Amino acid sequence: MEKIIIQRLRRNPVAAAPILRKGGAHQQSKTAERTQIRTQLRRESAEWRLPAQ
Numbered sequence: 001m002e003k004i005i006i007q008r009l010r011r012n013p014v015a016a017a018p019i020l021r022k023g024g025a026h027q028q029s030k031t032a033e034r035t036q037i038r039t040q041l042r043r044e045s046a047e048w049r050l051p052a053q
Helices: 013-020 030-048
Strands: none
Touching: none
C-alpha cells in the first residue's frame, strides 16, 4: 500500500482578515448616541428654566 500524505492547505491570511475585523466590543450606534445627547440636553434645559410664576 502506498502512504497517503495529506497536507493541509494554508489559507490566505489576507482573505480572512475582513471576517476577523467584525469582532470587538459592542458599541452604541451613531443614532443612539445622538438621541442620548438630545435627551440629556432636554433634561438639563428643563432643570435650568425658572419655574413658572
